[in-house]
Amino acid sequence: MTTHRFEPTRYSNVIGSLAPALTVASGDTVVTRTLDAAGFDSDDVRQASGPNPMNGPVFVEGAEPGDALKVEILAMTPTRDTGWTYSVLAANVVDPGAVRGLPPSEKTIWAIDRDASTVRLAEPVKGLEDFVLPLAPMIGCFGVAPALGQAISTATSGEFGGNMDYRLFGPGATVWFPVSAPGALFFLGDGHAVQGDGEIVGTGVETTFEITVRLTVEKAARLTWPRAETATDIITIGNARPLDQALQHATTDMLAWLTADFGLDARAASHLLGQVVRYDIGNVFDPAYTIACRVAKSWLTRRQSA
Structure with missing residues (x-):
């Protein structure tokens, strides 16, 4: 390669x-x-x-x-050694009545310490003087x-x-x-x-x-939506708006994955998802929202191909 x-x-x-x-x-x-x-x-x-x-x-x-x-x-x-963000919550993630109380959003610079693998505000904000994040x-x-x-x-x-x-x-x-x-x-x-x-x-x-x-x-994977794996989880992604449609896409694809590759029928997969599923929100700022449907690998045994 x-x-x-x-x-x-x-x-x-x-x-x-x-x-x-x-x-x-x-x-x-x-x-x-x-x-x-x-x-x-x-x-x-x-x-x-x-x-x-x-x-x-x-x-x-x-x-x-x-x-x-x-x-x-x-x-x-x-x-x-620098990054940037906006400084204020987006208007669509708070109640409409709260929008008028938000300050103007400004570009804010962050310092990236590549040796220490940390990220912090370049100019500290009151109450966040010691706010240091791990690089992720x-x-x-x-x-x-x-x-x-x-x-x-x-x-x-x-x-x-x-x-x-x-x-x-x-x-x-x-x-x-x-x-x-x-x-x-x-x-x-x-x-x-x-x-x-x-x-x-x-x-x-x-x-x-x-x-x-x-x-x-x-070859011939026949996917509909993005899928992912980490060391600990399998993940399906739904991208759509409104948010419930993104969740439906992600959950439908997880059901398909569990029944195709992990030996579960729809009832067993439903029991499993009902008690151990985790939903992460990827993006709720842009035109299409993202929901990740996540299941820990510790609950699963992958079906072996012949």
Whole structure:
């Protein structure tokens, strides 16, 4: 297998069937440096416009509609010592009557200590003078070209992935995307140094990264929505608005996964989900919301293929 160092010469604010920027074989590794969500590079020089300029697309040989693209997130290393956020809760995550009481939102700078692996406000806020967070890198926006030749804004998400802003999509996670175009056409960008559930101020701590991923084609997987695994959990993703529709997509796909790969019928899977499921909120700021349906692997025995 080959490792490719991918240095983009162009960036995209859509995920779609664009001309490939790099072609790799299934199982190859790609190392690339990303811009932040506003298009600034590791030297804080603006190289592209927002929102969420993507590196790519990467054409993966052998990927065809109906397959899945397996994306292993191997490493994420910050490439600068600052990140930024907005400073106030988004209007859509509080009661309408509370919106008028919110102060104006401003861009706020955060300091990233790459040696200590910590993140803190560059200028302390009253009451948060000792507020230090562990560095928790994650990819906010990534995915594959959608069906029917569509090109969809990196501000949102769908079956193809996109701007999901789910905090468990970091190093050690494996994510599968349903392939809808030849070569899959994989995009990634929008790295966060840390983020809470929901991206409820409209950002994580936005910064730049060197990201290493391994891309592998899994034939005839017939996925509908992104799926993921971490060391401890299996996860299905639903992207939609309203929030209950995203939850329905994620739960339906988890039911399908449990019955197809873990030897459970619908009744057994229902009992299991009813008592052990965990729901995480990926993004409730952008046009499509993201819900992650998560089950601990400790409850599961994977069916062995013949």
